[in-house]
Amino acid sequence: MISRTMQDALNAQINLEQASAQLYLAMSAHCEGRSFRGFAHWLRVQASEETAHALKLVDFLLDRGGKLELQAIMAPPTEFGGVIQVFEQTLEHEKKITARISALFELARSEKDHASEIALQWYVTEQVEEESNVGQIVDQMHAVGDQGGAIWYLDSRMGKRGKG
Numbered sequence: 162m163i164s165r166t167m168q169d170a171l172n173a174q175i176n177l178e179q180a181s182a183q184l185y186l187a188m189s190a191h192c193e194g195r196s197f198r199g200f201a202h203w204l205r206v207q208a209s210e211e212t213a214h215a216l217k218l219v220d221f222l223l224d225r226g227g228k229l230e231l232q233a234i235m236a237p238p239t240e241f242g243g244v245i246q247v248f249e250q251t252l253e254h255e256k257k258i259t260a261r262i263s264a265l266f267e268l269a270r271s272e273k274d275h276a277s278e279i280a281l282q283w284y285v286t287e288q289v290e291e292e293s294n295v296g297q298i299v300d301q302m303h304a305v306g307d308q309g310g311a312i313w314y315l316d317s318r319m320g321k322r323g324k325g
């Protein structure tokens with residue numbers, strides 16, 4: 162049986178993953194509105210990954226006999242600026258998630274909750290990949306700038322995410 166403290170912390174993380182899905186869906190729509198369909202696609206895939214992250218935690222919580230307590234999901238902004246700013250904000254957001262996962266991992270340790278600690282290892286690893294991927298995209302965007310053909314080339318490459 163999971164402790165009340167750990168249950169609350171996992172419920173909070175589930176909410177944050179859902180809020181991330183909302184954020185990336187809003188960003189995707191923002192890019193789509195500017196005809197950057199590749200970036201929009203990449204962010205739409207990212208949104209569904211965030212939902213999967215939330216559901217993975219839901220399953221873990223339920224497997225441990227915990228109670229799922231869903232909360233209202235914070236509304237994302239409606240304006241994000243240019244596409245480079247969108248991905249800079251994505252990177253900042255992922256850094257925040259990494260900090261939250263680290264805190265959750267520390268909590269599992271201090272609670273001597275080994276099962277949670279092991280389950281959270283997946284998220285620790287995932288955050289390394291998330292930050293690396295988004296960091297690379299931001300670097301590439303800075304290199305090409307948001308004017309001219311190169312940004313559209315990048316857009317078309319990002320549109321291939323998950324398509325083999």
Ligand code: FEO
Nearest residue numbers: 178211214258291
């Ligand atoms: Fe679920 Fe992008 O962190």
